[in-house]
Amino acid sequence: MSLFRGRRILAGTMAFVVAAALAACGSKTSDSTSGKGVSADVSGDTVKVGLLNSLSGTMAISEVTVRDSIMLAVEEINAAGGVLGKKIVPVGEDGASDWPTFAEKAEKLISEDRVAAVFGCWTSASRKAVKPVFEKNKALLFYPVQYEGLEQSPYIFYTGATTNQQIVPGLDYLKAQGKKSVYLVGSDYVFPRTANKIIKAYAKANGMTVLGEDYAPLGSTEFGTIVNKVKSAKADAVFNTLNGDSNVAFFKEYTSAGLNATSMPVVSVSIAEEEVKGIGTQYLKDQLTAWNYYQTTPGGANAKFVAAYKAKYGADKPTSDPMEAAYVAVYLWKEMVTKAGSFEVEKVRTAAGGITYEAPEGLVTVDGPTQHIAKTARIGKVGADGLITEVWNSGQPIKPDPYLKSYPWATGLS
Amino acid sequence: MTVLFGQLFTGVSIGAVLLLVALGLALTFGQMNVINMAHGEFIMAGAYTTYVLQQTITSAGWSLLVALPVAFAVAGALGVLLEVLLIRRLYARPLDTLLVTWGVSLMLQQAARDIFGSPNVQTRAPALLTGNVALPGGVTVANNRLFILGLAVAAVVALTLALRLTPLGRRIRAVVQNRDLAAVSGIATARVDRTTFFVGSGLAGVAGVALTLLGPIGPTMGTNLIIDAFLVVVVGGIGQLKGSVIVAFALGVLQATGEYLTTLSVAKVIVFVAIVAFLQWRPQGLFTLRTRSLA
Numbered sequence: 072m073s074l075f076r077g078r079r080i081l082a083g084t085m086a087f088v089v090a091a092a093l094a095a096c097g098s099k100t101s102d103s104t105s106g107k108g109v110s111a112d113v114s115g116d117t118v119k120v121g122l123l124n125s126l127s128g129t130m131a132i133s134e135v136t137v138r139d140s141i142m143l144a145v146e147e148i149n150a151a152g153g154v155l156g157k158k159i160v161p162v163g164e165d166g167a168s169d170w171p172t173f174a175e176k177a178e179k180l181i182s183e184d185r186v187a188a189v190f191g192c193w194t195s196a197s198r199k200a201v202k203p204v205f206e207k208n209k210a211l212l213f214y215p216v217q218y219e220g221l222e223q224s225p226y227i228f229y230t231g232a233t234t235n236q237q238i239v240p241g242l243d244y245l246k247a248q249g250k251k252s253v254y255l256v257g258s259d260y261v262f263p264r265t266a267n268k269i270i271k272a273y274a275k276a277n278g279m280t281v282l283g284e285d286y287a288p289l290g291s292t293e294f295g296t297i298v299n300k301v302k303s304a305k306a307d308a309v310f311n312t313l314n315g316d317s318n319v320a321f322f323k324e325y326t327s328a329g330l331n332a333t334s335m336p337v338v339s340v341s342i343a344e345e346e347v348k349g350i351g352t353q354y355l356k357d358q359l360t361a362w363n364y365y366q367t368t369p370g371g372a373n374a375k376f377v378a379a380y381k382a383k384y385g386a387d388k389p390t391s392d393p394m395e396a397a398y399v400a401v402y403l404w405k406e407m408v409t410k411a412g413s414f415e416v417e418k419v420r421t422a423a424g425g426i427t428y429e430a431p432e433g434l435v436t437v438d439g440p441t442q443h444i445a446k447t448a449r450i451g452k453v454g455a456d457g458l459i460t461e462v463w464n465s466g467q468p469i470k471p472d473p474y475l476k477s478y479p480w481a482t483g484l485s
Numbered sequence: 486m487t488v489l490f491g492q493l494f495t496g497v498s499i500g501a502v503l504l505l506v507a508l509g510l511a512l513t514f515g516q517m518n519v520i521n522m523a524h525g526e527f528i529m530a531g532a533y534t535t536y537v538l539q540q541t542i543t544s545a546g547w548s549l550l551v552a553l554p555v556a557f558a559v560a561g562a563l564g565v566l567l568e569v570l571l572i573r574r575l576y577a578r579p580l581d582t583l584l585v586t587w588g589v590s591l592m593l594q595q596a597a598r599d600i601f602g603s604p605n606v607q608t609r610a611p612a613l614l615t616g617n618v619a620l621p622g623g624v625t626v627a628n629n630r631l632f633i634l635g636l637a638v639a640a641v642v643a644l645t646l647a648l649r650l651t652p653l654g655r656r657i658r659a660v661v662q663n664r665d666l667a668a669v670s671g672i673a674t675a676r677v678d679r680t681t682f683f684v685g686s687g688l689a690g691v692a693g694v695a696l697t698l699l700g701p702i703g704p705t706m707g708t709n710l711i712i713d714a715f716l717v718v719v720v721g722g723i724g725q726l727k728g729s730v731i732v733a734f735a736l737g738v739l740q741a742t743g744e745y746l747t748t749l750s751v752a753k754v755i756v757f758v759a760i761v762a763f764l765q766w767r768p769q770g771l772f773t774l775r776t777r778s779l780a
Contacts, residue, residue: 128705131603259750287749292700292709293502295495295630296744296752303488316605320700323610327627329617349605349701353615 111187111414118157118414120145120404121164121180123191123201128168129290129315133393134193136345137215138163139384140394141190144401147379154405155412162186168289168315170200177201181210187414188213188404190397194289194314195219195262202227211416213404215397217340217362219265220473221484225420229443230400230435231393232363234269235472240448241310241338241361242273244463250307250336252280256297256321257312259286266312266340268484269475276480282306287313292320298328301335311339318342322354332357338450343391347457355453362392363446364432365459373431389458390431399430403437403444434468443471490624492745493738498630500737501637504730505695506710507717508640509688511729512681513564514718516661519572519682520583524714525707526593527686530563531556531693532702533597536606546611549694556690563593564686568679576678590707597704605701614698629698636695640688641730647684648726657681661724720760722770732771736760 112119122141124134145159153159162184164176173192180186181204188211192198195218205212205226212227220234245253255270257263267284274281282304285297298321301309313321318339325337338359344366347355366377366389376398380390403426408414411422424439436445445468451459475481506528513521535552542548567589575581614632617625648654659667660677668674696706717736721728736756743752764770 126603127598132605132701132703135603285748290705290709291749292706293499293740293749295499296492296741297749299488299491299495300745303491316701316703319605319607323629323699324627326615327617327629329619329625345604349607351607351609353609 110185112185113157113187113414116157117160118154119160119162119184119186120401121177121184121186121189121191122161123164123166123173123176123180123189125168125193125197126165129317130166130168130193132316132349133314133341133343133346134166134191136388136391136394137191137193137397139388140380140390140398141401143380143383144398146383148401148405154408155414166192166197168194170194170196173197174200174204177204177212178208181205181208187211187408188419190215190400190404192216193393194260195265196260198227199261209416211404211419213397213400215400216393217396219262219269220475221265223441223443223473225442226416227442228400228403228423228437229441229471229473230396230403232446232448233443233471233473234266235475235478236363236446236448236469237340237361238266238269239273239475239478240465240469241340241359241450242270242277242279244359244361244450245308245310245338246277246279251278252282252306252308254282254301254304254306254309255284255312256301256309257284257286258289258291258314258317260289260314262314263312267310269481270310272480272484287317287321289315289317291317294321294324297321298324298330301325302328302330306335309335309337311337312341313339314341316349318346319350322350322358326354332359343393344389344457344459345391345394347453347459348389352453352455352457356455358453359462360451360453360459362449362451362459364392364395365449365451365461366390367458367460368432368449370431370433372429372433376431392432395431399428399432399435399444402428402430403435407437436468438471441471441473443473445470487623488745490620490622492741494624494626494630496738496741497734498627498634498737499740500734501630501634502692502695502699502710503713503717503737504637504733505633505640505692506689507714507721507729507733508637508644508726509685509692510714511718511721511724511726512644512685512688514715514723516657516724517678517681518577518579518723519575520579520586520715521567521572521685522583522587522711523567523590523593524586524686524689525709525711526590526597527560527563527689527707528693528696528710529593529597529702529704529707530560531690532697532706533601533606533693534559534690535694535697536601536608536702539608544611545609546613548608549611549614552694553691556694557687558690560690560693561683561687564682564689565679567686568682572682573675573678594704594708601704603704605703608697608702610698633695633698636691640691641726644684644688645726653677653680716760720763720770722772725770725772728770728772 124138166173190213193216217232217237255267406426407419407423411418423437426437448465449461450463452462513519534556538552539548614629617627656677717733721732743755
C-alpha cells in the first residue's frame with residue numbers, strides 16, 4: 072500500500088517535472104522564433120543604447136574606463152543635437168567579469184530595453200558569450216578592444232585592432248630590433264591562446280624562436296614560477312598577453328627577479344595608460360606596448376578628446392586605446408545611422424562600408440565586408456610619468472585582415 | 486640546479502604567503518569553530534590601509550613599517566565589530582557563520598569599491614624591497630619575498646609565544662579545550678572570544694600589508710586567497726598552528742614544483758588531488774587536538 076502510494080507520489084512528481092520542463096522549453100522556442108530581430112524602440116524623441124561593461128570583478132580595472140569614454144561620446148553627441156534628431160539615452164549593465172552574465176545582460180538590453188545598439192565587452196570570452204545573442208536577435212554590438220582576430224560577425228562592429236593591426240606590427244618591431252627569441256606569457260583564455268598560435272606561426276616563418284609559453288588563469292596573482300621560467304629561458308623579449316590585474320603581480324615579480332626593459336623587454340598588448348597607473352610606473356618603465364592610440368598621439372582631434380575627457384573625469388585620468396576605440400565606436404554608429412537615415416540594423420549595416428571619421432588616433436575607415444576598421448599601428452614605450460610615447464608607427468592606416476589572408480605563413484590558422 | 490633552488494625558494498615564498506593568510510584563520514576557525522569568509526576582506530582592509538597611509542607618509546619604507554601595526558589594528562577592529570554584531574549570536578553553528586560572513590564579505594567588497602573605486606590602486610615599495618639578493622651559483626632571491634618570509638616566521642613565533650606563555654594564551658587554550666569548564670572556572674569566555682577574533686583578524690591585516698608587495702590591491706583581492714587558506718587550516722588539522730605551518734610550506738613547494746614541471750592550472754589540480762588523497766587517509770588533518778568541545 073505504502074509502496075503504491077509512494078509510486079503515485081513519484082509519478083505525480085515526474086509528471087510535474089516533465090510538464091515544467093516542457094513549459095520551459097516551450098517558452099524558450101517561442102523566444103528564439105520571435106528573435107527575428109527585436110526592433111529598437113524609437114517611438115519617442117529618444118533612442119536607447121546599451122552599455123555592457125564589467126564594473127566589478129577582475130576586468131573592472133580596464134572596463135570602467137571604457138564605460139566612462141562611451142558616456143563622454145554620448146553626452147557630446149546629445150549636446151550637438153543627438154542622432155537623427157533623437158537624444159541618446161544610455162542604459163548601463165554590469166557584466167561583472169563573468170561571461171554568462173554578459174550574455175544574460177545582452178539579452179536583457181536587446182529584448183527588454185530595446186536598445187538600438189550595444190557598446191562594450193572587453194575579453195574575447197565575453198564577446199564570444201554574447202555573439203550568439205546578438206546574431207539570434209539581429210542586434211548590433213560595437214566591440215572596442217583589440218582582439219585575436221579569426222572572427223567576423225554580421226552583427227558586430229570591431230573598432231579595436233585585429234591581429235594584423237597590433238600583434239603582427241609588434242612582432243615586426245621586435246624583428247627589426249634584432250630580437251631572435253621570445254617567451255610567451257598570457258592569461259588562460261581565448262585571446263592569448265589564439266594570439267600565441269599566430270605568434271608561433273609568425274616566428275616559424277621569420278626565423279624567430281619561441282622559447283616557452285605559459286598561461287595563468289584570469290585573476291591569478293602568483294607569478295613566481297612563470298618568472299623563474301622566463302628568466303632561465305634567457306629570451307630576447309617577452310610577449311605579454313596577460314589581461315586585467317594579473318599584470319600587476321606579473322610585473323612586480325618580474326622587477327623583483329631583477330629583470331627590466333634593458334635586460335629583457337616585455338611587449339604588452341593589453342596594458343594601456345589606465346593600467347600603467349594601477350600596476351605602478353616603476354615596474355613598467357621603458358617596457359613596450361603595441362596599440363593604435365596613446366594619450367600622447369599628436370593631432371587636433373586627440374587634443375580635443377583628451378581635454379574633454381579630463382574636464383569630465385579629472386585631470387589625472389589618462390586616456391587609452393580601448394577608451395578611444397569605444398569613443399570612436401559611438402561616433403561611427405552615429406555616422407552610420409545618419410547615412411542610413413534609420414536606426415534599423417540592416418540599413419545601418421549596409422550604410423557602414425566606407426564611412427570615415429577623423430578619430431583621435433587619426434583617420435579611421437570602416438571596412439564594409441569585415442566590419443572592422445582601418446587603423447594605424449603604434450609601438451610605444453612607458454615613460455616615468457606613466458604615459459606612453461610612440462617609438463614607431465605604421466605611417467598609414469592598416470586595412471583590417473581578421474583572418475590574416477594576406478600572410479602566407481598564416482594559412483591553416485583559422 | 487640554479488633553477489631547482491630558485492623554484493624551491495618560490496615554493497617556500499608561496500608557502501609564506503599562504504601561512505600569513507591562514508594564520509588568522511587557524512585562530513578563528515581552528516580555535517573558535519567560526520568559518521569566517523570575510524577573512525579575505527580583512528586582508529583587503531590591511532592592503533588598503535597601506536595605500537591610505539602612503540598618501541600621508543611619503544617615505545615608502547616608513548609607511549610600510551607604520552602600516553604593519555595600523556593594519557593589524559584596523560582589521561582587528563573590523564573583526565571585533567563582526568564578532569560583536571553577528572558572530573557572537575552564531576557560535577556552535579559553523580555553517581551559519583559561513584553564510585553570514587560571506588554576506589559580510591560581499592558588503593565589504595562593495596564598500597571598498599565605493600570608497601576607493603573599482604580599479605586597482607598601487608603602493609610604492611621601499612627601494613630596499615624592490616631588488617634581490619644574488620646568491621652564489623646565479624640564484625637570485627627577491628627581497629620582497631624574503632621580507633614576507635620573515636614576516637610569516639615572526640608572526641608564527643609571536644603567536645606561539647603568546648599562546649604558550651601569556652595569561653591570555655592560557656585562557657584561549659582553556660576555552661578551546663572545554664568552553665563550559667573554562668567558563669565555570671571563572672574565565673570570561675566572551676571576552677576571550679573577542680580577543681581571539683581581534684588577533685585573528687588583525688593577522689589578516691598584516692597579511693594584507695605583505696600582499697601589497699606582490700600583487701594588485703583591489704576589492705576582490707581577498708577572494709583569491711580564502712580557499713587556499715581554508716585548505717591549509719583543514720589539512721593542517723583544525724586548531725593546530727603547527728599543522729598550518731607545515732602544510733602551508735608543503736603546499737607552496739608542491740604548487741611551485743608542479744607548476745614548473747607542468748602548467749599553473751595542472752599544478753593547481755595536482756595540489757587539490759594531493760589534498761583529497763591526504764584527507765582520505767587522515768580526515769582529521771595532519772595534527773589533531775584532543776578536546777571535548779571540538780569533535
